[in-house]
Amino acid sequence: MSKIVKLISNNAGNITADSVEEYVKAGGFEGLKKAFTMTPTAIISEVKAAKLLGRGGAAYPAGSKWQHLLEIPEFPKYIVCNADEGEPGTFKDKLLLSQEPLRVIEGMIIAGYVFNSKDGYIYIRGEYASIQKSFQKALDHAMEKGYLGANILETDFSFTIHIMTGAGAYVCGENSALLNSIEGKAGRPRTKPPHLAEVGLFKKPTLVNNVESFATIPVITQIGGEKYLSYGTKDSGGTKLICLSGHAAKRGVYEIPFGITLRDIIYDREIGGGIASSKKLKFFHLGGQSGPCGVPEQLDTQYCYKALRTAGLAVGSGAIVVMDESVCVIDYLKGVTEFFIHECCGKCTPCREGNQQLYKILCKFSDGTGTQDDITLSFGLIDTMTKTSFCGAGQSAALAMSTCLTHFKDEFTAHINGNCPAGHCF
Amino acid sequence: MCKELNQLQIMSIIEAHGKKQEGLLSILLEIQNASGKNYVHEEWAKLVADQLGLPDGKVYDVLTFYAMFSTTPRGKYVIEVCKSTPCHVNKADHIVKILEQELGIKIGNTTEDKLFTLLYTPCVGACDIGPVMKIGEDVYGNLTADKIADVIHAYRGGLSCQR
Numbered sequence: 017m018s019k020i021v022k023l024i025s026n027n028a029g030n031i032t033a034d035s036v037e038e039y040v041k042a043g044g045f046e047g048l049k050k051a052f053t054m055t056p057t058a059i060i061s062e063v064k065a066a067k068l069l070g071r072g073g074a075a076y077p078a079g080s081k082w083q084h085l086l087e088i089p090e091f092p093k094y095i096v097c098n099a100d101e102g103e104p105g106t107f108k109d110k111l112l113l114s115q116e117p118l119r120v121i122e123g124m125i126i127a128g129y130v131f132n133s134k135d136g137y138i139y140i141r142g143e144y145a146s147i148q149k150s151f152q153k154a155l156d157h158a159m160e161k162g163y164l165g166a167n168i169l170e171t172d173f174s175f176t177i178h179i180m181t182g183a184g185a186y187v188c189g190e191n192s193a194l195l196n197s198i199e200g201k202a203g204r205p206r207t208k209p210p211h212l213a214e215v216g217l218f219k220k221p222t223l224v225n226n227v228e229s230f231a232t233i234p235v236i237t238q239i240g241g242e243k244y245l246s247y248g249t250k251d252s253g254g255t256k257l258i259c260l261s262g263h264a265a266k267r268g269v270y271e272i273p274f275g276i277t278l279r280d281i282i283y284d285r286e287i288g289g290g291i292a293s294s295k296k297l298k299f300f301h302l303g304g305q306s307g308p309c310g311v312p313e314q315l316d317t318q319y320c321y322k323a324l325r326t327a328g329l330a331v332g333s334g335a336i337v338v339m340d341e342s343v344c345v346i347d348y349l350k351g352v353t354e355f356f357i358h359e360c361c362g363k364c365t366p367c368r369e370g371n372q373q374l375y376k377i378l379c380k381f382s383d384g385t386g387t388q389d390d391i392t393l394s395f396g397l398i399d400t401m402t403k404t405s406f407c408g409a410g411q412s413a414a415l416a417m418s419t420c421l422t423h424f425k426d427e428f429t430a431h432i433n434g435n436c437p438a439g440h441c442f
Numbered sequence: 443m444c445k446e447l448n449q450l451q452i453m454s455i456i457e458a459h460g461k462k463q464e465g466l467l468s469i470l471l472e473i474q475n476a477s478g479k480n481y482v483h484e485e486w487a488k489l490v491a492d493q494l495g496l497p498d499g500k501v502y503d504v505l506t507f508y509a510m511f512s513t514t515p516r517g518k519y520v521i522e523v524c525k526s527t528p529c530h531v532n533k534a535d536h537i538v539k540i541l542e543q544e545l546g547i548k549i550g551n552t553t554e555d556k557l558f559t560l561l562y563t564p565c566v567g568a569c570d571i572g573p574v575m576k577i578g579e580d581v582y583g584n585l586t587a588d589k590i591a592d593v594i595h596a597y598r599g600g601l602s603c604q605r
Contacts, residue, residue, distance in 0.1 A: 104526035104565035142471065142510050143566050146579045183467045184509030186564065200466035201500070202507035261528035261569035268570045301527065337528050337569075351527045355564055361507075 019280055019287065021247055021273045023255050024231045028115035034154040036161040039118040045163060047234025048122050048129075052171060054237065056086060056130040063233070065241025067253035072098055072189070072226030073304060073333040074408065075321055085131060085213040085223050094217040095127045095136035096224045098194055102141055102186040103304030104355060105335030108257035109227040111269045113140065113147045116231060117154035121177060123230030125163065126237060127223055128175040136175060137217065139194050141182040148179055155179070186359035190407050191224040193361070204361050205407040228257055228334075248274030252320035252331075262301075262337040265289035272319065279315040282338060295340035299423065303332015305352050306412035308419040328419060344440035345424045346381045346431055349417050353378060356413040367410025370401040374417060381431040382441045391428060394421060446477045452486050456493045463494055466504055470511060479515040480559065487513075509563075517552045519597050521545075522563035522576045529565075529572035537573045538562075540587050544594050557598065 031038035039045070051059055064079030085093065097120065101109040112120055124136045140148045155177055158164045166174045180198045182188050188197045192206035195217045216222020232254065236244045245253040252274035258281060261267050266289035272281065282288040282297065291297055301309045302324070310317075310329050317327045324330055339348065356371040377394055380386040398414040398421075405411045421428065427437055436442050455472045459465030469490055474482050482505055491501040505511045523529075523538050538549055538560075545558050552559040568574045571583025575590075582593055 101567055102565065105528045105569050106565075107567040107569055110567045141567075142467075142508075143563075143576070180464070181468050181471060182508075183471055183504075183511060184563075185507065197467065198464060200463035200494075200504070202503045204507075259569065261572065262531050267572075305527065335569075337531070339531055343531050348527060348531070351525070351530045355526060358509075358564060 019272060019276050019284055020270060021255050022271050023235050023244070023247065024119060024228070025111065025116060025257060025269070025271045027119070028111055033115045033117055034150065034157050036118065036157045036163065044118055045122055045234075047236070047238035048125055048163070049169070051126045051129060051234075051237040052169065052173075056132075059126065059130050059237060060086060062236050062241035066232075066236045066244040067241075067248075067251065068229065068232055068236065068244075069252065069321060070226055071228035071232070071256065071334070073103060073306070075331060078225065078229055081213070081225070082127075082130065082223065084211070085221055088213055088221045090221050091132070092135070092220055093131040093133045094220055094222045095124055095131065095133050096191075096195065096198070096217060096222055097124055097136065097138040097227060097230050098189065098191060098224055099138050099140040099144070099227045100182050100189045100194055101144075101227070101333075102189050102359075103306070103333045103335060105261050105301065105337040106259050106304055106333040107261075108259050108269045108334050110144065110147065111257065112227050112231050113144065113151055117151050118158060119231045119234060120227055121154060121158050121164070123233035124177055125168065125175055126233050127225070127230065129173055131221075131223060132173075134174060134176065136177040137180050137198055138177060139180045139182060139188070139198055141188075142184050143182075145181070148181060152179055185361070186355075187361045187407070187409055190409060193407070194224065195222065202361075204363050205409075249318065249320045249322070251322045256319075256331065256334055258319075258334045258336055260288050260336050260338065263292050263295075263340040263343075264336075264338040265292045274320040275318055277316050277318055278310070281319060281336060282315070288336075288338065291338065291340050293340055293342075295342055298339050298341045298343055299345070299420075300339065301337040301348075301352075301416060302335065303330045304335045305355050306409065306415060307332040307335065308415050309423065310419070311423045328422075342438060342440075344382075344436055344438035345420050345427050346378055346436070347438075347440050349420055350375065350378045350382065352416045353413075356409070360410070360413075364404075364406035364410060366401045366405045367407075367413060370397050370405075370410070371413055373397055374414060378417075381428060382436075384431065384434050384442060386428070386432050388432065391421065446479060446483070447473065447486060449489065451476065452489055453493070456490060461493060463496060466490070466494065466496075466501070467508070470501075470505060474511060477515075478518060479556070480517065480520050481512040481515045484513065515552075515556075517559035518557050519577050520559045520561060522561050522566070523549075524564070524566050524568070524572065524574050524576070525562045526565035526569075528569035529574060532572045534573040537575065537585050537590070540585075540590050541575070541594075544590060558594075
């Protein structure tokens with residue numbers, strides 16, 4: 017039986033992405049029509065029942081976030097879609113933005129209706145310039161057909177969506193940094209509290225959700241939260257878009273129900289299809305560069321928020337980078353750390369200096385001068401970065417390194433003894 | 443005013459984005475694209491600051507914060523090779539060597555004819571077709587030596603070919 021369940025990606029490749037007619041024919045905008053018959057409180061109840069956790073990576077309960085904003089008496093409220101997909105190994109929002117744009121738009125309109133907002137913003141990373149153009153077409157078509165603009169579907173609700181561009185900054189995926197960027201500033205994260213629901217975009221109450229979270233909203237209003245939840249496990253509602261890359265035989269985006277195992281994901285013929293070469297699986301990196309690494313012994317772990325967390329792993333953005341035996345763990349971690357050095361905004365010391373120091377230590381291992389003391393020093397650095405960095409990026413930057421120090425202790429020791437098991441370093 | 447863009451052209455870009463600070467990133471990106479040299483000259487940035495009613499320093503902060511901006515001239519085409527781990531484990535460093543040989547420059551530099559600048563970039567979200575390079579808005583994946591030669595040849599011929 018197929019392990020793939022398509023709730024939010026079933027139109028991809030099957031209809032003209034920006035055609036309102038084709039989207040409607042495929043059942044599009046039914047979630048919006050249903051939502052218009054419901055009260056905001058009832059809609060939020062369904063989102064809560066669905067147990068939808070933020071799909072950008074932080075997994076914050078969407079229902080609680082929405083409830084908080086609903087209770088804020090100040091207006092206007094803004095709806096912001098975070099389409100700054102910059103987490104390496106993640107390309108699922110690209111699929112939705114380019115092939116399911118109307119579903120994302122529908123989700124944003126529903127959010128607009130819930131909070132009685134007039135304006136929504138979608139912040140699309142600068143690297144997706146061509147997608148900004150195709151998404152604008154979808155917005156234009158939705159406007160022409162009366163799904164956006166004044167008096168949507170002849171109600172007294174009016175809503176407009178504006179596209180904003182990024183210009184190459186990973187940290188803008190952090191919601192408060194993203195709002196600064198929309199305002200035309202450098203995208204450094206803000207001090208919290210105040211929460212963005214209180215002081216958000218242009219200092220007004222704001223909802224920020226990921227592309228995939230918004231795309232899920234119409235499904236939830238249409239089929240109901242409980243039904244949506246039932247596709248996944250009892251704690252992790254519904255489905256998730258996952259992105260397979262690296263040495264997976266079938267790299268790509270797949271929509272899977274929560275609860276299947278990592279083994280299913282990497283080896284199922286319809287999903288990862290195993291390892292591309294004849295080599296064995298060595299490790300996998302989950303949830304983006306800021307996520308943890310796992311090893312083959314963990315393959316029978318269920319892919320859901322709770323089971324992964326218990327195993328020291330994470331869903332994160334849905335990225336799954338698969339590595340075969342040819343990869344040296346030290347070399348891989350150097351790549352991860354270089355990324356964080358490049359993307360660190362420089363605001364706080366633990367992230368700015370910590371990544372630099374971790375990189376220096378990794379270089380010692382790859383040139384054969386690493387020692388046991390360097391391992392001890394790494395743990396101290398990681399602890400400081402995790403506990404004292406200003407935002408999530410710095411707090412999680414060393415997670416890959418910390419999990420690899422546990423899983424691949426022998427490989428670090430081998431490097432101290434002048435031996436690189438993958439044959440890469442020496 | 444610097445010769446690639448005149449004051450009128452920059453003013454029209456600023457006007458098109460509504461003379462608001464929210465438009466700053468879009469304005470600067472459009473100026474950079476229109477420059478033909480993939481950069482934003484200090485004078486243009488000052489004009490933007492003046493028109494939006496911002497201190498020069500705020501615009502400079504934005505220009506130097508975001509990786510897509512350059513304050514110095516670059517090639518007509520900026521070739522960016524993804525070096526994030528999904529591409530790295532699929533031999534992105536090999537792709538860089540091929541490009542360096544094809545263009546006759548080291549990474550980080552611009553060819554003498556000012557046609558190409560070769561740079562690294564973090565993930566461009568095309569990990570399913572890694573190793574990849576991005577030229578302008580176009581992403582080229584599953585790169586091989588032959589494919590790279592074809593793409594570079596097409597750009598040398600003045601074509602912005604599709605993937």
